[in-house]
Amino acid sequence: MEIKVLGPGCANCKKMEEMAKQAVKELGIDAKIDKITDMREIMSHTMSTPGLVVNGKLKYSGKPLPPLDKVKELIKSEA
Amino acid sequence: MLKDFAAHMTYSVIGLARGTALGDALEFFIYDTIKIFILLAVIIYAVSIIRSFFPPERTKAILSNKKEFIGNILAALLGVVTPFCSCSAVPLFIGFIESGVPLGVTFSFLISSPMVNEVALVLLWGMFGWKVAGIYMVTGLLVAIVVGMVIGKLKLEKWVEEHVYTMQIGQTGDIAAMSWKDRFEHAKWNTVDILKKVWLYVVIAIGIGGFIHGYVPEDFLVKYAGPDNPFAVPLAVLLGVPLYSNAAGVIPIVYALMNKGLALGTVLAFMMSVTALSLPEIIILRKVLKVPLLAVFVGIMTVAIIAVGYLFNAIL
Numbered sequence: 001m002e003i004k005v006l007g008p009g010c011a012n013c014k015k016m017e018e019m020a021k022q023a024v025k026e027l028g029i030d031a032k033i034d035k036i037t038d039m040r041e042i043m044s045h046t047m048s049t050p051g052l053v054v055n056g057k058l059k060y061s062g063k064p065l066p067p068l069d070k071v072k073e074l075i076k077s078e079a
Numbered sequence: 080m081l082k083d084f085a086a087h088m089t090y091s092v093i094g095l096a097r098g099t100a101l102g103d104a105l106e107f108f109i110y111d112t113i114k115i116f117i118l119l120a121v122i123i124y125a126v127s128i129i130r131s132f133f134p135p136e137r138t139k140a141i142l143s144n145k146k147e148f149i150g151n152i153l154a155a156l157l158g159v160v161t162p163f164c165s166c167s168a169v170p171l172f173i174g175f176i177e178s179g180v181p182l183g184v185t186f187s188f189l190i191s192s193p194m195v196n197e198v199a200l201v202l203l204w205g206m207f208g209w210k211v212a213g214i215y216m217v218t219g220l221l222v223a224i225v226v227g228m229v230i231g232k233l234k235l236e237k238w239v240e241e242h243v244y245t246m247q248i249g250q251t252g253d254i255a256a257m258s259w260k261d262r263f264e265h266a267k268w269n270t271v272d273i274l275k276k277v278w279l280y281v282v283i284a285i286g287i288g289g290f291i292h293g294y295v296p297e298d299f300l301v302k303y304a305g306p307d308n309p310f311a312v313p314l315a316v317l318l319g320v321p322l323y324s325n326a327a328g329v330i331p332i333v334y335a336l337m338n339k340g341l342a343l344g345t346v347l348a349f350m351m352s353v354t355a356l357s358l359p360e361i362i363i364l365r366k367v368l369k370v371p372l373l374a375v376f377v378g379i380m381t382v383a384i385i386a387v388g389y390l391f392n393a394i395l
Binding site for chain 1: 127135136139163165166167169170171174246247248265268269272363366
């Protein structure tokens with residue numbers, strides 16, 4: 001599974017990345033997590049960061065930041 | 080009922096004597112803390128529900144190809160209700176410009192959003208009354224509208240970085256419609272998230288109001304930055320630029336300054352400058368704006384905020 005966390009690097013984006021890592025660990029899924037900071041690639045998905053892309057699909061974007069349980073649910077739905 | 084609870088806690092549970100300075104201070108502190116947190120929770124929750132109807136994609140669609148003036152007014156208002164993380168300023172800017180939102184209208188949005196928000200308004204309301212909150216909201220919107228219009232009139236599109244115009248935007252329109260359950264859920268996350276971020280600042284601000292008030296000589300600041308000093312407003316604005324904080328973080332400082340006798344206009348100008356003009360934001364915007372446009376933006380904002388400060392010092 002391929003997970004991308006979109007965001008130029010603010011506190012919310014870092015939190016989203018941590019949650020994605022934690023979610024993958026707790027779900028026991030084999031996944032590659034990339035932090036995307038390149039504006040071109042971010043814009044190809046959404047203009048509201050932070051964003052969560054799973055297997056090429058935009059699963060979440062913008063505020064409010066979802067809790068860990070929601071991130072787990074979003075990742076699991078693509079597993 | 081809240082007052083009774085605060086009195087009960089202070090005099091019966093903690094056991095301070097009635098009529099003492101410490102007892103009064105603690106009673107005020109407990110009462111104000113509970114009042115402001117209830118107010119914050121209710122308003123943030125309500126605003127979050129409203130915000131769920133205005134995702135950035137929708138706001139972008141509303142503003143694209145709008146005429147200036149009407150567009151600036153709409154943009155400033157939408158800035159208040161569109162949820163976006165400060166790190167989204169650059170992608171939002173690109174997205175707006177790409178879909179035909181005029182440059183000045185885009186600025187009105189970007190200016191009003193961090194400056195006028197529910198947290199700032201609730202805190203101003205809770206601590207200084209609804210009039211001050213109302214004044215802050217109206218002038219904040221006016222600054223956003225006027226500065227956006229001036230930038231639009233100056234025709235500065237040539238100073239937007241070229242890559243903004245060549246960016247390919249993904250299909251952002253496919254955000255699934257939210258159900259009411261989703262909206263309530265988002266509002267809950269948002270309320271918890273914001274309260275977690277601001278509670279400490281709020282407690283400090285109320286603490287300043289309850290305990291420090293009256294212990295520091297008032298004439299110190301008044302002497303240097305009081306209503307009689309014509310340089311107080313520009314000084315407050317310049318001091319605010321390198322400081323970077325959200326509205327909640329600046330409230331304790333604002334509260335202390337006002338208690339120490341600074342004029343309301345000076346304090347509001349300081350708060351606007353901290354929230355709307357900040358070095359990190361300027362650095363972020365450099366990714367999409369060339370230096371001359373950035374300088375024009377900072378210059379006009381500074382002038383507008385200073386004007387607001389003088390205006391209120393003159394009429395209040």
